[in-house]
Amino acid sequence: MLPLAAVPLLAAASLAVSLVALRADNGAVPQSLPSFLQSALGPPAHTVPAPRRLARGVSARIGSRDFGIRTRAGRVTLTPAAVPARWRRFHDGVTRPTSFGHDTVVVEPGKVEELLTVTRRQGVRTWRWRIGDAGLTPRLGADGAVGFVARHRLAATSIAPVEILDSHGRQATPKGLRWSLRRSRGAWWLELRLDDRDLPLPYVVDPAITFRSSVTATSNGAASITISPPAGVAANDVMLAQIAVRSTPTITPPGGWVSVVRTTNGSIEQEIFRKKATASEPVSYTFNLSGSAKIVAGISAYVGVDSSTANGIDASGGNSGSSTSVTAPSVVTSRAGDMVAAYWAINTNTTLPADGSTTQRWTLQSGGGGAKHTGTAGDYTFAGTGGTGTKVSTAGASGAWVADQVALFLDNTPPSAPPPTITEGSNDSYQSGSTFYYRPAGGGGTFTVTEGASDPESGVKQVAFPGLAGGFTPTTAANVTASPYSRVYTWPGANGGSDSGSKTVTVTDNASSTATSSFTITPDSSVPTPMTAFPGTGSYNATGWAAGCAS
Known part of the structure; x- marks a missing residue:
């Protein structure tokens, strides 16, 4: 070797x-x-x-x-x-x-x-x-x-x-x-x-x-199912999980997951769960059943959801029946632009395509011996408000079925972008509020601009700090994606710096809404004007000072 x-x-x-x-x-x-x-x-x-x-x-x-x-x-x-x-x-x-x-x-x-x-x-x-x-x-x-x-x-x-x-x-x-x-x-x-x-x-x-066409898992007979999170999931994303079972057991989700809607129909059950992602998600999630059964499951992640209101859920509803027309019920939305997910499950092993007006996320069939079932998911954006209308999956064979729709709030509130704070560390510079003063003939130095951005609805995606000119560095813009949102700048000494004026900082949330703030760079080479002030009354005033100096 x-x-x-x-x-x-x-x-x-x-x-x-x-x-x-x-x-x-x-x-x-x-x-x-x-x-x-x-x-x-x-x-x-x-x-x-x-x-x-x-x-x-x-x-x-x-x-x-x-x-x-x-x-x-x-x-x-x-x-x-x-x-x-x-x-x-x-x-x-x-x-x-x-x-x-x-x-x-x-x-x-x-x-x-x-x-x-x-x-x-x-x-x-x-x-x-x-x-x-x-x-x-x-x-x-x-x-x-x-x-x-x-x-x-x-x-x-x-x-x-x-x-x-x-x-x-x-x-x-x-x-x-x-x-x-x-x-x-x-x-x-x-x-x-x-x-x-x-x-x-x-x-x-x-x-x-x-x-990966989807993050899915199937079990041909077990009391639990384990599934991984979608690749690239980030803090503040909202995940929805479909757990469709060829039976009607109680489903216990892992920590952080909550039930949105549960629909049963004889030998078929479907429950939709929701979770807001954190900055550190586990490598997998295990959903436990009260009894062994065949399971099909999938998880999808959505970005820009306003999870500050009702956990991000605008509306949900379930339906059941026995036919080839597997019909998810209309749900009534209160905010324009909702992302709506539709789920269908039937107690037979057959084709079950998503409604043509949706984007199909997955379709899954259980295997093994005995009775089987099929589960499918799709989603779409609902532009208006009010009833979404039903979403129908036409199965290849008739059977008992369940179907649900879940509407997610879209974050339509811009992020907060308060005035930045400035930290400087040179005797030749000074900060006041969001203004940085520097002496061009000084020795140079660094200063840090920090933006206290926040977005309680869908979270801050990034803060864009500008590039500077006139000898200041860095000269290119940069996106900071993690808090604290700050950037260090350098200014040269010995008359090497000349940048000045207002500089824009742009905050973007996960729904792509933006807000701006700014900081100002000001060269200051003027000599301060001395001033002596005296009390208007009392012995220690201008007259007393003059008399004392004359004696």
């Missing part, structure tokens, strides 16, 4: 999509690639790996510079900052040389992995990928993943948390390593600042674009 220091350096990205089209040159596998990559690529080929369909409405693309996936909700691609060469094609993937080694994309069942093989140490380096996110907005999740939001839904597409692997594919991720997002030149950038000087060579950096 080679010592680790002799093995090449890697960076990898895992992409749960299929390959569509490539233009490339053929050639042997580069011998500098680790053996597990050489094996994964397979033999040289004249054609690219055959396209593979990941899911209904989901396609994949690898271009000359970028790679990514397209869904009905939008497209997500990653483009490395470096300009690449042409691909060389293999049976199960492609590879190409780069300035630091090789870029490899490997096709595997259900995913595509990009691996950047780096053959020498990079020291402190910021790895960067331009995010193409048509129709979607990226944001950092509490789990370290980068989620994408589309019309207040947390999309099924995400970038997996950072993973550092060695040349054998084993975990070597430094503790606390996380992605960052930056908005620059009209685009979002995925960034990773990494110091590899203390890492054994090799390691793997993982900008992994993944697609």
Whole structure:
């Protein structure tokens, strides 16, 4: 076995999509690639790996510079900052040389992995990928993943948390390593600042674009079911869980989950639960039943919900019957723009598509022997107020069914953006309220601007601090996503600074509403005017002072 220091350096990205089209040159596998990559690529080929369909409405693309996936909700691609060469094609993937080694994309069942093989140490380096996110907005999740939001839904597409692997594919991720997002030149950038000087060579950096059609689970007969949270879920998101059971037991949710609506009909039961996400969610949730039964379950997450009112629930209702027309009842909303989720379940193993006016989130069937059942979920935005109307799923076979709708309040209140506070630490500067004064001929220094933003409805998404000019740094704007919302600025001495005027700070909540505040920078080189004041009465006044000076 080679010592680790002799093995090449890697960076990898895992992409749960299929390959569509490539233009490339053929050639042997580069011998500098680790053996597990050489094996994964397979033999040289004249054609690219055959396209593979990941899911209904989901396609994949690898271009000359970028790679990514397209869904009905939008497209997500990653483009490395470096300009690449042409691909060389293999049976199960492609590879190409780069300035630091090789870029490899490997096709595997259900995913595509990009691996950047780096053959020498990079020291402190910021790895960067331009995010193409048509129709979607990226944001950092509490789990370290980068989620994408589309019309207040947390999309099924995400970038997996950072993973550092060695040349054998084993975990070597430094503790606390996380992605960052930056908005620059009209685009979002995925960034990773990494110091590899203390890492054994090799390691793997993982900008992994993944697609999970839903977060679901099934059980063919048990007294509990365990399910993971959606990838990229963040604090203040509202999660809804569908638990559909081929029986009518009592369902006990895990901590933090509360029942919204429960509907039963003979041999079929459906209960919808709600939870507001925190900054640290567990890796899974277990729902317990009072007796063993077949279960289908799914969780979806929603962004920008006003959870300060009625836990975010505007309206809910259930219905039951026996037919092929599984009908979720109309619910009456009180606020325009609600996100409405519809759920259907039937006590037979059959097709159960979501109502055509909704976006289907999942459809699940229980298995095993004996009687089975099917559960489906969909959602939509209701623009107005009042009755939403019924939502009908037409089952492939008749049976006893239950169906529910749940409407979530949309946060329509802008966040709070009070005047920022300023902390300065130089004898050549001074602050008063939200104004920073500095002496251009002074010795320079730093000052910190802190914005006390808040949003009790859906939470603060970010605070955008401006870049400064006239010798001040930093010169580019930055989004701060975690409290305390502050930024440190530096001003030069010896007449090196000239910036002045009002600077805008923008607060954005998770419903995309904004509010602004500002701070002011003022150069001050004037000499203070001395003044002596005396009491109007008494012996110690102007007359007494003059007399004393004359004596």
